[in-house]
Amino acid sequence: MALLQISEPGQAAAPHEGKHALGIDLGTTNSLVASVRSGSAETLPDAAGNMLLPSVVYYSAQGVPQVGNAALTLASEYPLDTLQSVKRFMGRSRNDVAGSEYQLGGGEEGQVRFLTSAGEITPVEASAAILNVLAERGRNTLGADIDGVVITVPAYFDDAQRQATKDAAQLAGLKVLRLLNEPTAAAVAYGLDSGDDGVVAVYDLGGGTFDVSILRLDRGVFEVLATGGDSALGGDDFDALIAAWAQQEYSLQEPEPAQARALLTAARAAKQALSDVEQVNFTVPGLPELTLTREVLEGLVQPLVKRTILASKRALRDAGVATTDIDSVVLVGGSTRVPLVRAAVSEFFGREPLADIDPDTVVAVGAALQADVLVGNKPDSDMLLLDVIPLSLGLETMGGLMERVIERNTTIPVAKAQEFTTYKDGQTAMSIHVLQGEREMVEGCRSLARFELRDIPPMAAGAARIRVTFQVDADGLLNVSAREETTGVETGITIKPSYGLEEDEIAEMLRASWEFAAEDMQSRQLAEQRLDARQLLENLQSALDQDGATLLETAEREALLAQMAALAAGQELDDIQTLKMATDSLARASESFAARRMDASIKQALTGLSVAQLDQLGEAD
Amino acid sequence: MDLTQSYFALFDLPVRFEVDDQNVAQRYRALQKQLHPDRHAAGNPQEQRLAVQYSAFVNEAYETLRNPLRRAIYMLAQQGYDRDVLSSRQVDGGFLIQQMDLREKLESVSGLVDPEPVLDHILTEIGADSAQLMSQLASGLAAEDYEISATAVLKLQYLDKLRAEAEQMESWLLEG
Known part of the structure; x- marks a missing residue:
C-alpha cells in the first residue's frame, strides 16, 4: 500500500506549480483567448500573430470544420455552409430567429439547427469548434494542458443562452470555472489596471449583443448594482440596416444567399470605414458603386442607438444611482467605435467615456484575470465579483x-x-x-x-x-x-x-466528435477520473495541513487519512469504476470537514472585523 | 453552517431594527470573501455546492438586513407576525381614504399636458408619509410593541406599492 506523505502544517507537499487557466471571449464576430503569464494578463496570438479569431466555422461534406480566417474566405462561395455570428442563435428556437440568412432545421421550438453540407449543425457545436481552436492555441502557447477556463457571456444572456454556452465548452472538453458577464470582465480589467474605486458604467456594444452594467468598485470587490441590455442588438444589426438600404438603392427584390452575404460584407466594411471618414464608396461585385455618407449611416442606426440609451437609463434606475454619481464610463465592443455611439454615450452620461482601453481585448483580459484566481493560483487575492441575474x-x-x-x-x-x-x-x-x-x-x-x-x-x-x-x-x-x-x-x-x-x-455529440476507438475513449475517461482523484487528494491534503489539527478529532482525521491512502493507492489502478467510487466516497466523507472549515473561516472574518472596528473606535477617542 | 439561524446571528449583530449600513455592508463583504463560490472554484464538488448554498443564504440575509422595510417584516415574522397574519390585518379608514386619493391623482396624471410636477408632488407626499411611518415602526420595534409595528409595516407596504407604480408611470412618460 502506498503511503501518503503528510507534510508539516503550512508547507505544501510539493513545490507549488501554477495551474493553467484561460479567459475566453467567445464573441459574435471575433473571439479571443487570454492568460495570466508571469503576473500579467495578455491575449494569446495564433501562429501568424493574430489575436482575433473570426467567429466563423465552415462545414464541408467531408473533413473537420474550418474555423477563423480560413472559413471567412469561404463565406461568399459557400454562404450556407459558412456559419457566422452563431452566438445569436445560442439557446434560440426557429421562432426566435425568423429571417435568418441560413437554412434552418429543428422544430419550431427547441434549439435551432443549421442545415449544412455536413448535415444538421447546432450553434452549440459550431461554438465548440471555435472553443477548440482557442483552447489549442492556449495549450500551444502555455505548453501545458488547460486546467480550466472562464468563458464570457453577455450579461443579458438568459438561462438558455448561458446553458448553451456551457454545453459548448463541455463539448470542447473544457472545464468551465465560471461563466463571466462581459461587462463585469471589462470592469475587472479596467479596475485592476487603474486601481480607481467608485461607480463605473460599462457600455458594451458588440457584434450581436448589447449590455450595460453599473458597478461599484471597492478595494477589489466588484459589486454589480444593475445590468440591462438586449441580447439581440449589435453591430450585425447596423450592417443589416446598411445592406437593406443598399438593396433598396439597387432595387433588388430578393437577393440570392451569396449576394445577400456580399451586401452584408460590403455594409460592414463601409460602416467601419465611416468611423474615420465622412463618406465611402459602397462596392459589391457585379453591381454599380454607391456612395454612403456618415450622415445617412447615422440616420439608419439612430433608432438602435436610442434603444441602448433607454436600456442604460433603466439600468441606472435599477441601480439607484444618477448619472452624476458615475465616476467613469468604460466602452467595450467593436461597435463602440461608431462615432454616433460614442457621442450618444457621452451625452447621456454627461462625460467623455474612457477610450484608452482596447475595446476588443478588454473582456478576454478580465476573464483571464478571474480565471487565474478561480483556478487557485492566487489564494491571497482580494478580488471578489458579486454579479446579478439580468432577467426576472x-x-x-x-x-x-x-x-x-x-x-x-x-x-x-x-x-x-x-x-x-x-x-x-x-x-x-x-x-x-x-x-x-x-x-x-x-x-x-x-x-x-x-x-x-x-x-x-x-x-x-x-x-x-x-x-x-x-x-x-x-x-x-x-x-x-x-x-x-x-x-x-x-x-x-x-x-x-x-x-x-x-x-x-x-x-451523443461527444461520442460522435471523438475520432477515437473505444479503447481511446476508455483511456480518456480514465485520465479524467485520475485527474479528479488527484485534485481531490491535493485539495484535502492542503485543507488538512491548514485546519486538520484544530477542526477534526483524532479519530476523524485518521479515518479521512485512511480513505485518502486507499484512494491514492487506487489511483494506480486502471479500473475506472473502482476509482470513481473511491473518489466519490472520499468526497462525501470530507463534506463535514469542508463545512466546518467554512464556518471557522466566517467566524474568523467577523471576529477580525469586530476587532478592527474596536480599533477604529479607539483611534477616534 | 446552520441555514435556519437568524440573519442577525449570521452577521453577528444584535437583533435591533437600527443598523449601521456601513457595518452591515462590511460584514457582508467579509462573509462573501470566505463563502462565495469563486472562493471555492478550485475545490471539490461538495465544497462548491456548499459554497453556493451558503453564499445564497448570505445574499438573502444581506438583502433583508439592508432594506428597512424588509428588515422590519423579518423581525415581525420572528415574533409570529408572518405574512399571513399581516395580510389579514385591517388598517384604519383614514389611511385608506388618503391612499385612494393619491391613487386617483396618479391615474389622472397620464391625461395631463405637463404631468411631471404632479408626479413629483405625489412622490414627495409618498416619501414624507413613508418617513413618518418608518419612525413609528422604529419606535414600535424598539418598545417591542409588535401591534403598532405590524400596522406601520402594513401601511408602508401600501405606500411602497404606490411608489413603484408612480415610478413606473414616470419612466413611461420619460421614455415616451
Missing part, C-alpha cells in the same frame, strides 16, 4: 400570468422557495412552467423549462405542501428542486428544457 425568473400561474420568484438584478447566487398545493383529491403530479422575463403575460416571457412534479403522496385537495426551490448559481444558471413538506418526500422532477440540449444529446 418566475412561474406561470392561473390565467397565463407570470409570477416572479426572483427579481432581476438580484445578487447571485440566490435561492428562493415557493410553496404549491394540489387542487384535486389524491393528486400525485403537478406541472410547473418556468419563465424568464419582465412581462406580465406568459407569452411575453421566455419559456425556460417545464417541470413535472411526480410522486406527490395522495392527499386531500389543498393538503399537500410542495416546496419548490429555485437556485441560481454563480454562472447565472437555474436549478430547481422540489419537496413535499408534510411528508418530507422528495418529489421527482422531469426537466424538459425548452431550448437547451438534453444531457444524452451532448453525450
